[in-house]
Amino acid sequence: MKLATFSCDGAIGVGVVDDARQTIQRVHGAASMLELAQLPVSEILERLEEPRRRLDEVRLLAPFLQPRRNIFCIGWNYLAHFEEGKDTRPPVELPERPSIFTKATTTVCGPYDDVPLHAGTTERLDWEAELAVVIGRGGADIAEQDALEHVFAYAVANDISARDVQRAHGGQWFKGKSLDGTCPLGPWLTTSDEVDPAALNVTCRLNGQTMQHAHTRQMIFPVARIVAELSRGMTLLSGDVILTGTPEGIGGSRVPPVFLQAGDVLETEVSGLGKLRNRIVP
Ligand code: MG
Numbered sequence: 001m002k003l004a005t006f007s008c009d010g011a012i013g014v015g016v017v018d019d020a021r022q023t024i025q026r027v028h029g030a031a032s033m034l035e036l037a038q039l040p041v042s043e044i045l046e047r048l049e050e051p052r053r054r055l056d057e058v059r060l061l062a063p064f065l066q067p068r069r070n071i072f073c074i075g076w077n078y079l080a081h082f083e084e085g086k087d088t089r090p091p092v093e094l095p096e097r098p099s100i101f102t103k104a105t106t107t108v109c110g111p112y113d114d115v116p117l118h119a120g121t122t123e124r125l126d127w128e129a130e131l132a133v134v135i136g137r138g139g140a141d142i143a144e145q146d147a148l149e150h151v152f153a154y155a156v157a158n159d160i161s162a163r164d165v166q167r168a169h170g171g172q173w174f175k176g177k178s179l180d181g182t183c184p185l186g187p188w189l190t191t192s193d194e195v196d197p198a199a200l201n202v203t204c205r206l207n208g209q210t211m212q213h214a215h216t217r218q219m220i221f222p223v224a225r226i227v228a229e230l231s232r233g234m235t236l237l238s239g240d241v242i243l244t245g246t247p248e249g250i251g252g253s254r255v256p257p258v259f260l261q262a263g264d265v266l267e268t269e270v271s272g273l274g275k276l277r278n279r280i281v282p
Helices: 033-038 041-046 079-084 144-150 163-167 223-230
Strands: 002-008 011-018 023-026 059-061 071-075 099-103 129-135 151-158 183-191 201-206 209-215 241-243 265-270 274-281
Touching: 002 023, 002 033, 011 033, 059 183, 129 201, 129 223, 129 265, 144 151, 144 223, 151 241, 151 265, 151 274, 183 274, 223 241
Parallel strands: 071 241
Antiparallel strands: 002 011, 002 059, 002 183, 011 023, 071 099, 129 151, 129 241, 151 183, 201 209, 201 265, 265 274
16 A cells, blocks of 8 residues: 655645556545554545545655654665775775664655755765665564564655765764755655565666666665664654665765756656655755
8 A cells, every 4th residue: 555645725634545546545534644554454445535636636745744753774785885985985894783873854855845955055965765664563672573564664765965064073974964855755655565675676867867776685784684773772663764775876976976966856766666756956
């Protein structure tokens, strides 16, 4: 099932997307995605409202307009991406456990929203196409073999990053990863029963040119391991969003480097989960 947050006729609702028919139906009485995530599928289906709207009649928004807390992110989860950055940073070994950082909640924006260039703050805004994981049933100390049962859904995200700001604050990535509007998310959530997270293609295109293309089986730490590691001694909550790392092909590691410019169109796609399309604006 595909679930989206959307606005239509001046109201915000959550609904079920029919990707093949390009339509959406509001779920009666559900005010947010977090609420929807608690409902059994049978009840969601019983509460579908008429009329069915065409997707082009509504505006799709980020699935979570205000996430409960920061977006969790995994760094260096594809070997080729770890290798491509070697010349641009001090020497570091490939970590034995996932590298973890977060993006502020105010980074989250919709699947087709404009992304600000932040020209006064950064000269090196860069893309990172990623598979996003949404936690359903929370918990701490989740065993790896049980971890996928805690995943509610998957989505597409771009961990847009200000490379110069990442480096400018004592090696802490938080600020460089947290500029406003730098986490396009969506276009909807696809529930976990329909997704094998190790069988997905992740693609990023800039102005129509493919910049990143990889398969999630190449992840160093698969989704179950990420959920298990994150939850060690730290309770994961329903609605938590985890970005699982980006493949090779970021702009900062290209020769010469390529950074986002006003007017660029960034497309981020995960096979079967949909596509984000964001224009970079001054
Ligand atoms: Mg990333």
